[in-house]
Amino acid sequence: MQDFVYRLQQITKLPDYTSIILNGEKYEDDLFPPKASSIFSKRQNKFDDEKKSQFEERIEWKRLHDLYPESDMDLIKDISVKDVKQGQLGDCYFISTLRGLVGSHPNEIKKIFVNKRINKSGIYVLRFLIKGHPEFITVDDYVPYCNYSKTLAFAQKMTKNIWPILVEKAWAKINGSYEDIERGSPTDGLDSLVPYSIQSFTKDDLEGNSELEENIHKASKLNYILAASSKVTKGEPDRKLHVEDPLSGIISDHCYIISGSYKVRIGTTNEHILKISNPWATQTYKGTWSDQDLKWTEELKEMVDFSKKNDGEFYTSYSNFIQCFESVTICKCNPFLRVISRKMSHKQNSYILINLTLPTNTDLSINIHQYMKRLFKPEDYKPGNIRVLIAEKTEYPKSPFKYVIGDYKYDTDLLSIDSPMILRKGTYYMYIQLDCEDQLDAQFSCNMIGSDMIVSKVSHSEFGFFLINTLKDYARTKVENSRISPKDAGFITKFFYSYETAGYGLYLFTNNSQNDSTALEKVQFTKLEGLKLLETSIRQKGVHISPILDKDKIFSEKYLEVKPGRERFLLVKMIERQCQSEYNYFTHIRYCVNNLIKMCLKDGKKEAITNPFAPKDVMNYYYLFHDYGVIFIFENKSKTYTLDEYFTLKKLENYRLTNQDLQLSKHKPFWKFTVKPKKRVVKHLQKINMGLKTSFQYNYNHKFIKAGDLESSVIERDSPEELSDLEVATIITQKGVKCAIKNPNSEEPMKIYYKYYFFGPFYGFLFKNEDPNYFFKADFKFQLQNLKLKDPSKGSKDTWTIKLGYMQSQTPKQHPKWPSPTLIPLNKNPKPTPALLIIPKIQLFV
Missing domain, CATH: 2.60.40 (Immunoglobulin-like)
Known part of the structure; x- marks a missing residue:
């Protein structure tokens, strides 16, 4: 990687091109000379020496000024799609990008050139985006020329304009050689030329997705750039890149541009028709809505701006399109938006927290850029995993952050996200982290695209509070209940980890009980693959988050005590692309005393207490086992008798008396109390350890005292032996x-x-x-x-x-x-x- 960084520093040095032009000097680029080293890759070694020699015999480096008279050359005058045609190089993804840009936003092409006119010195300075940040690349006008065909070897000159040839050469210089720009994705080209949001969708995303179909149609109407990649022919040789499908005429493993989208009504049916552009500037399409299709009418042709020319453009139905193409890339190119580009870095295991203040409502997009993987050998560079999470700061104490959007990309050089809606003016926090293994520091660029925004950093002390509350909001609004406790419908568990939350997740237990009950949730993870369990702690400077490294602690039982109206959580973090988790759980309920009494009287074991002096007087005791122990209720419905109770407890296993009763029974466990007429007394046994078995035995003695009797003065004694x-x-x-x-x-x-x-x-x-x-x-x-x-x-x-x-x-x-x-x-x-x-x-x- 250090070699590339050094080379990048060299190729982005800007010469005094103005003086060179004014002095009439002929410029020759020493860093990308007109030699075989600029054609063949030093990294890939696809060709042996014999093939290289054969190619060199057919190729000659010539200056454009020597090939074409000055009257037949312009740089960027009246640029159009007609200027662009792919040559013998397999860089259709890049040439298609140029066709898409010039067709939708020709000014974006003009912005690439620093000096905007033809010059006899043959020096041109172009602005590219490397790692999302503008860099200047200087090239001369030497180009590979094919002697046997008498044409340029690579990008072709179709009109007077030579800009496609120079842009392709500058791209080759950045990559190292012309061979190094073969094969790629539309994202590679778009990300290097424009700073806007780029989203890619696979065939799985396309099939049966009416919402995405509508988004593609809207994107075309908004003049966004849409690229489509065709299927790869199975079993084709490595060098046989493009094969024409005999039925459709679509070229395999090829990149096209969607240059139009039309929804029309034909008879009683609605039809979605796409206009497709081939960078070869020729077309061989044979499917539905081809030039030869008999369904074309003059009215329909006018509706879709139909022209029968062999210029590489053709029409197809959307249903046929998703059968022939593997992916679609959408670039939200909008020159009216403001782009703020910042170079950023953080230490390993750290992060960046940004405050985005939006003075007005805006459609916000974020691009996080690292060096492209295509610029290195695979063994020399591995980009960090990118995490981004955005939330709106609110004024509500119970929900201080409202989730907006997030993403987590594994082993990628670009993460691009768009707000799902127009963001209202206000304050937003954005978290960015790169999990970097090969670098001491994470280095990247962040492009923020919107109508207007004010950017500032936020103290790390606020991160824990921001993350946890954003994840809680996501759980409340986006996550289905993982479990509703059968003991109480108000006890709700949600467990998730998602790319949408920057790879973070929660085991969230919410107590919405209507019974004013406290829950004790016991959780034990038995499998955590690709996940890391984190612990949180409250410190003076905020909520501190740190990984749990002790395996025994990771897989031990964890108890979450959740009071009514509260939430408790466990925090997890994805560290690999594929993740699996398994866990066991059990919910213990601590009811409030009033509810526990109601439950005991309704569902508890009932025992009658017979008063031999007044058998019709109703006296009972009840007991009920619950998660936290046992409740006893002694009830006296008599009008005249007081119940004097002596309740002895024996062989208590994993039970204890309440603190109040312990003070009264230091030497032996017992309850001694009176229950007056029309009253009840409640006693409790507390469970000591939730995970252990419990048992106890008891004995009891009753006394019945009628109001005004002599014995009322002696009812506190234990037995007749204590009386005279x-x-x-x-x-x-x-x-x-x-x-x-x-x-x-x-x-x-x-x-x-x-x-x-x-x-x-x-x-x-x-x-x-x-x-x-x-x-x-x-x-x-x-x-x-x-x-x-x-x-x-x-x-x-x-x-x-x-x-x-x-x-x-x-x-x-x-x-x-x-x-x-x-x-x-x-x-x-x-x-x-x-x-x-x-x-x-x-x-x-x-």
């Missing part, structure tokens, strides 16, 4: 359920009975003898469900032996020498069931 004997006896006497004991020997009633009362975790029993006629002794045997006896009779697990004299009662701890008549719960699930009393034998003593 008097308190226990008083509570059972006042609130217990009374059960009479019948006399087994007679129908005579006895004043011997027992009472029981449910304290929450315990059943308390009070046995009392108020009958003066009997001494009472009995064995009480129980059938127990989820209960066990505390201090049962010796040798038995389910029997108490009770002995009572007159006016005696037995309560817990009142007579330690006797068994304590108390039942206590056995397990945590389900709730305790009262024991069934069985009295198999009662002994009465008078």
Whole structure:
């Protein structure tokens, strides 16, 4: 590359051509001499020495002034398409460009020449665009002349004007030789001659694309330059460049110009007819709307400006055109637009950020130029990948940048983009980056084409904010939803990476939930081919973007916590032409408490709490598992009873109590609370790690307290064992359920009975003898469900032996020498069931 840069510096040095002309000196170009070295390529080596020798024998270098009298020569006087005809050189793409330019915008040809008249010194200075920037190329008037045909070897002299011959020679000098300008694309020629936007479309773009067909028609009416390249004949030899199709007469692998587009109505059908121009200035077309087609009428001929001349122009239908041609190139040539050309550069892995202020509405085009690949050997030069992104700066905080257009071209020397619409006046940011591997610094030119604009640089500190918000706007307006969560239709995921966004993309999660819920999106990439994952961080000088280099970090799980009305994202960047990605995801939902309560009451597991003193009172507890843990709701619909709850949690695996409850249970996990009448209490278990399994067990004890009861003063205690004997006896006497004991020997009633009362975790029993006629002794045997006896009779697990004299009662701890008549719960699930009393034998003593 350094060799070319040095040669470019030499060939663009401008001699004092004015003095040379005034002094009448004969100018001979030492850098492109009239020798074989200017004909044959030093890079390609297509010809062996024998073929080169044969060609040289037929070729002689002659000055144009020696070939033609001065009266038969002009430079650019009354220029027209008639001036241009391709010679023996395979540079149809370039000659077609000249025909297109002179046919649509002859002044663009005149702008190429610095000295605009014929001179006897034979020195001409031409202005070319190299890397998008104007450079001046000086040539002499020596040209290769074919002795056997007595004509110029390459570009032909068809009229007095010699400008096509000199322009072709200057192009050959830039490339290194005449052989080096064989084969190319219309873009190569257009990009070197005019500074306007150039877009190319392939056959895939053309077929079935009515919008592109209309754009081609409009482009022709706007006097834009349209070039078309025909199909390449399969299997043709390397040097057999052009083969005539026997059916259509179209020359293969050849470049034509579309010089007219007409939409006409023939009978009841609409027809789109194109006028095509061949740089050979001859035509052999045989297809639809050829000169011999019988469908031509005088009226139709007048509508399309038909003339039957062998000048290289012919007509064809658009449907036939897309069958015969492989590509179309459109150059938006508009001399009324302003062109701002800037040479730019940035360090590796850096970029340029530009502020474009548009004082008026404008149709904006941007060209980013690097050195053409055709100027180098493939192994000597690889252009950088070009990224461009343009967005309008707005006044809306939620959407500070509005996406306009962008592109990413891989391994290309030109990126040309047009705004999709007329841009309204305002402020726009443009990001440009070259991924350059072979250069220490990225060097390029930027052409900005529009009616008017003010250009300034923007601080790098604004880039991250600009990029992320532009990508978000693109996602909102251009990208279909990748996924809508089945858990909540407001959770929307969009994942994209696109050439339209300069090769950047987002994994964007938006929370538009109507339930005021927070989402935790878990994402794990399993494949990223041709893509780079980036991380963002907020710094004092703005949003900082950097690549993630650690592979473990790239493919690890990433969590995006997204609050209602917010967005979170992951940023990716394309680094190759072909990209593939695969990822897994899972959405966890954190509902707001009010919605969680509604869900639990509606869909949660419901368990009844039976109040033995008021069985009709409704008391329930509910629980519901959700992504962030478990919610419990204790509901008391009673009008008179307060529920006193002691809820013990055991074997918590990957769960923890809320911070508030943790303060109350430092040593053991439990909840202790009261639920007043017509109230509810909500408790939560929090999940610790989303990725691990969870489990827990629980036990509970209920107490029921009626307003104004004695026990209301002691409801905060855990069990009857914490109460005094008097308190226990008083509570059972006042609130217990009374059960009479019948006399087994007679129908005579006895004043011997027992009472029981449910304290929450315990059943308390009070046995009392108020009958003066009997001494009472009995064995009480129980059938127990989820209960066990505390201090049962010796040798038995389910029997108490009770002995009572007159006016005696037995309560817990009142007579330690006797068994304590108390039942206590056995397990945590389900709730305790009262024991069934069985009295198999009662002994009465008078």
